[in-house]
Amino acid sequence: MMKKKKSKTNNVISLQEAREKLDAQRKKEDMSENDRNLLDKKLKKLEDVKESLIVSLIEESENGIADLFVHFLGGMFCYDHRAKKWMRWNNHYWVDDETNSVLHCIDGLIVVLKKEYVKIDKIYNDYKTATEDSPNYYFKIEYNTILGHIDSTITFLRILRN
Secondary structure (H helix, E strand, O other): OOOOOOOHHHOOOOHHHHHHHHHHHHHOOOOOHHHHHHHHHHHHHHHHHHHOHHHHHHHHOOOHHHHHHHHHHEOOEEEEOOOOEEEEEOOOOEEEOOOOHHHHHHHHHHHHHHHHHHHHHHHHOOOOOOOOOOOOHHHHHHHHHHHHHHHHHHHHHHHHHO
């Protein structure tokens, strides 16, 4: 599991402060063109990660997990709260999910999320040791937050699965 972000009271700067430091670093006139281009590439990569389907669904709202579920499994399954059971669409009407196929689909969704986690964690490894005074600290906070969202979603789906 990912560690939670430390609060500002622990003398750790916020995401906004880290972003401001990064922007200030980028605007420095003595920054070489090569360093500026490298920083722009890092920002673009982070933007791409945040815009990926899974990350954007999870981070978009408090309903991120539900949005993720609906995006991948919507129209195939629904939960009947009165009967307290999953229903499966059989192309004509809803039937009891007697074979628990929804659980296999949740397992598949967990596998997809784990792959996304591993992919993003490889990027995050470049920033794990970044200190607050480093321009990379912003990336460290952002990737840590994204990984935390994915980890929480996997945990929730495992609970749902059981």
